[in-house]
Amino acid sequence: MNVVVCVKQIPDPAAPPALDAGTKNLVRAGKLILDDSDAYGVEMALQLADAAGGGEVTLVSMAPNGETSGLRTALAMGAARAILVSDDLLAGTDALGTAKVLAAAIKRAEPDLILAATESSDGYTGTTPVQIAELLGLPSVTFAKKVEITGTSVKVERQTEAGYDEVESPLPVLVTVTAGVVEPRYPSFKGIMAAKSKPVEILTVADLGLDAGQVGSAGARQRITQVADAEARAAGELVVDEGEGHQRVIEFLEQLKVL
Amino acid sequence: MSVDKIWVLAEVADGAPITTTLELITQARQLAGTVEAVAWGEATESVAATLGEYGVTTVHDVGDLGGALPGVPIASAIAAAVSAGNGPDAILLPATYDGRDVAGRLSAKLDRPVLTNVVGLTADDGGLVTQHAIFGGSQVLSARFTAEGPGIYLIRAKSFAAEPSGGAPASVVAAPAPDSGATNAARIIARHVEERTGPKLDEAAVVVSGGRGLGEKDQYALIEELASLLKGAAGASRAIVDAGWVPYSHQVGQTGKTVKPTVYLACGISGATQHLVGMKNSKNIVAINKDADAPIFSVADLGIVGDVHKVLPKLIEALKAKG
Numbered sequence: 001m002n003v004v005v006c007v008k009q010i011p012d013p014a015a016p017p018a019l020d021a022g023t024k025n026l027v028r029a030g031k032l033i034l035d036d037s038d039a040y041g042v043e044m045a046l047q048l049a050d051a052a053g054g055g056e057v058t059l060v061s062m063a064p065n066g067e068t069s070g071l072r073t074a075l076a077m078g079a080a081r082a083i084l085v086s087d088d089l090l091a092g093t094d095a096l097g098t099a100k101v102l103a104a105a106i107k108r109a110e111p112d113l114i115l116a117a118t119e120s121s122d123g124y125t126g127t128t129p130v131q132i133a134e135l136l137g138l139p140s141v142t143f144a145k146k147v148e149i150t151g152t153s154v155k156v157e158r159q160t161e162a163g164y165d166e167v168e169s170p171l172p173v174l175v176t177v178t179a180g181v182v183e184p185r186y187p188s189f190k191g192i193m194a195a196k197s198k199p200v201e202i203l204t205v206a207d208l209g210l211d212a213g214q215v216g217s218a219g220a221r222q223r224i225t226q227v228a229d230a231e232a233r234a235a236g237e238l239v240v241d242e243g244e245g246h247q248r249v250i251e252f253l254e255q256l257k258v259l
Numbered sequence: 260m261s262v263d264k265i266w267v268l269a270e271v272a273d274g275a276p277i278t279t280t281l282e283l284i285t286q287a288r289q290l291a292g293t294v295e296a297v298a299w300g301e302a303t304e305s306v307a308a309t310l311g312e313y314g315v316t317t318v319h320d321v322g323d324l325g326g327a328l329p330g331v332p333i334a335s336a337i338a339a340a341v342s343a344g345n346g347p348d349a350i351l352l353p354a355t356y357d358g359r360d361v362a363g364r365l366s367a368k369l370d371r372p373v374l375t376n377v378v379g380l381t382a383d384d385g386g387l388v389t390q391h392a393i394f395g396g397s398q399v400l401s402a403r404f405t406a407e408g409p410g411i412y413l414i415r416a417k418s419f420a421a422e423p424s425g426g427a428p429a430s431v432v433a434a435p436a437p438d439s440g441a442t443n444a445a446r447i448i449a450r451h452v453e454e455r456t457g458p459k460l461d462e463a464a465v466v467v468s469g470g471r472g473l474g475e476k477d478q479y480a481l482i483e484e485l486a487s488l489l490k491g492a493a494g495a496s497r498a499i500v501d502a503g504w505v506p507y508s509h510q511v512g513q514t515g516k517t518v519k520p521t522v523y524l525a526c527g528i529s530g531a532t533q534h535l536v537g538m539k540n541s542k543n544i545v546a547i548n549k550d551a552d553a554p555i556f557s558v559a560d561l562g563i564v565g566d567v568h569k570v571l572p573k574l575i576e577a578l579k580a581k582g
């Protein structure tokens with residue numbers, strides 16, 4: 001079984017985020033890391049390929065400057081190879097443009113199953129995976145909290161407002177997984193060493209046969225008009241609990257007529 | 260691009276339109292002369308009465324989906340209307356599980372981008388301008404489409420207040436989905452409903468949330484007991500959801516629910532930006548945290564610097580004593 005996992009490489013979320021003053025795009029300079037949200041998809045793919053008795057796990061990523069550090073982490077977890085799309089033309093690409101690029105790259109791997117996260121940690125539009133499925137003419141099941149392959153179909157427990165639905169779909173299909181679907185493994189030392197020599201194919205927009213006008217800021221057809229400070233909440237009252245803190249909470253709730 | 264006609268995705272739960280749909284309809288009334296809705300399932304006739312009350316004139320009814328997930332058929336029905344020239348100038352969708360699927364599918368079908376995580380929508384210069392909360396809500400970004408519509412907008416819950424306009428029941432017209440072939444192959448084979456006592460997290464007047472500061476899973480009982488005494492709902496930070504202490508349905512924040520109760524009590528929660536975006540518009544915020552420098556205090560109207568294991572049991576006792 002061939003599984004493709006979409007993995008986004010993002011600026012370290014621990015570092016304070018910033019917008020470029022001119023373009024108002026998120027600053028993506030510096031080293032990128034594997035988005036935590038995608039570690040679940042990678043782990044899921046490895047487990048499903050194992051359970052199916054073999055098959056290859058291919059990573060697909062779009063990132064600036066030929067960045068591969070996040071991909072190496074996922075390769076170290078056990079993925080076999082990676083396809084990276086990197087091209088200066090891609091700066092400022094929106095979610096639909098990203099989906100066009102990823103869909104074209106995914107096609108090359110001829111997968112039975114495509115996994116992605118429900119949403120990334122930095123842009124979190126959460127629309128890219130479903131856009132990919134539509135562009136590839138495939139069904140999709142989003143918000144999976146459990147994924148099982150049975151023969152030529154996939155069975156998913158899909159998160160809902162009230163609980164979850166059991167959903168079944170024939171392969172090939174795209175599935176998005178939530179955090180907690182599986183526990184991602186830590187790359188072993190052996191894995192990290194092996195990852196260094198695993199193949200990473202680097203492609204440009206032209207290699208994928210895409211028109212430059214469909215991607216980048218030209219293809220985005222949306223524009224940030226303003227960035228302003230939000231209204232700050234007025235500073236509140238701070239009470240150090242010396243045994244009577246709960247009384248102040250009760251007074252406050254009474255004042256609000258909640259009690 | 261002027262906006263004369265807006266369509267709102269009418270998601271239905273327990274036989275009635277969800278609150279976020281009503282919020283979007285209320286706002287759509289301010290932005291366009293005609294507000295219509297897209298609905299599916301069996302309850303559409305009765306749902307049309309409620310939608311009408313909020314200002315919808317016509318409901319486009321896709322009908323029974325035969326166990327399919329809504330994403331593909333609903334997007335196909337909307338796309339068909341657009342290509343037939345009967346479509347709207349803008350489509351507003353609640354940022355729910357199904358709303359996101361419909362938006363993604365529709366976007367690729369129409370080759371139109373989506374503006375997502377929208378928390379405000381205003382008319383300006385003949386078009387619509389969106390607001391987005393970024394960096395934990397400390398900044399607000401505005402954006403707009405630069406090409407021909409229809410514009411697709413995915414809007415977060417609680418961005419607007421739902422208010423009826425007193426309209427007549429909406430008329431219902433059939434809008435069957437064209438065959439979408441392989442893309443529509445997924446089927447729901449069973450539904451599971453988790454038990455819930457008390458009000459819904461996103462509708463409760465009081466929300467009591469717990470975080471990692473509770474120390475261990477069993478201590479979440481304090482949160483549940485306090486919530487029940489205050490006739491509220493129990494929420495959680497992602498840290499304790501990921502740790503498996505409570506189900507995901509309790510999570511408040513960027514990847515969880517947006518809540519806007521009269522009072523939000525954060526207990527042992529640090530106040531990470533991703534948590535703040537889900538609760539900082541609560542009318543009143545009380546935080547209990549042993550670290551006086553915890554970021555949660557920057558949004559709290561009342562902050563108690565103290566140990567949840569001391570403050571919460573006393574608070575519960577005192578409330579019980581009050582009866």
Ligand SMILES: Cc1cc2nc3c(=O)[nH]c(=O)nc-3n(C[C@H](O)[C@H](O)[C@H](O)COP(=O)(O)OP(=O)(O)OC[C@H]3O[C@@H](n4cnc5c(N)ncnc54)[C@H](O)[C@@H]3O)c2cc1C
Nearest residue numbers: 007062094095116117119120123124125126127128374375
């Ligand atoms: C604050 C902010 C707001 C934005 N708002 C919008 C908006 O309203 N509309 C819009 O069209 N764009 C928006 N963007 C731009 C958008 O984030 C980027 O276009 C991005 O490439 C789309 O990815 P995402 O992070 O939103 O993906 P999501 O759809 O959230 O990603 C879901 C999953 O898809 C896969 N995936 C996504 N991107 C990649 C990638 N580059 N490589 C590999 N796998 C990937 C991953 O598995 C990921 O977890 C915004 C960006 C920021 C920073």
Ligand SMILES: Cc1cc2nc3c(=O)[nH]c(=O)nc-3n(C[C@H](O)[C@H](O)[C@H](O)COP(=O)(O)OP(=O)(O)OC[C@H]3O[C@@H](n4cnc5c(N)ncnc54)[C@H](O)[C@@H]3O)c2cc1C
Nearest residue numbers: 470471472496497498512513514515527528529534549567
């Ligand atoms: C993409 C992404 C999405 C996310 N989405 C969400 C989301 O939707 N919701 C969300 O909540 N988080 C989300 N997070 C996670 C978020 O960044 C934080 O990690 C999380 O909110 C922290 O949870 P916490 O406050 O319970 O834990 P911590 O940050 O560990 O805080 C625990 C707090 O408890 C206090 N404490 C400890 N002991 C006691 C005691 N005895 N008495 C009183 N106080 C005590 C500590 O001082 C500390 O402030 C997201 C993160 C990412 C990267």
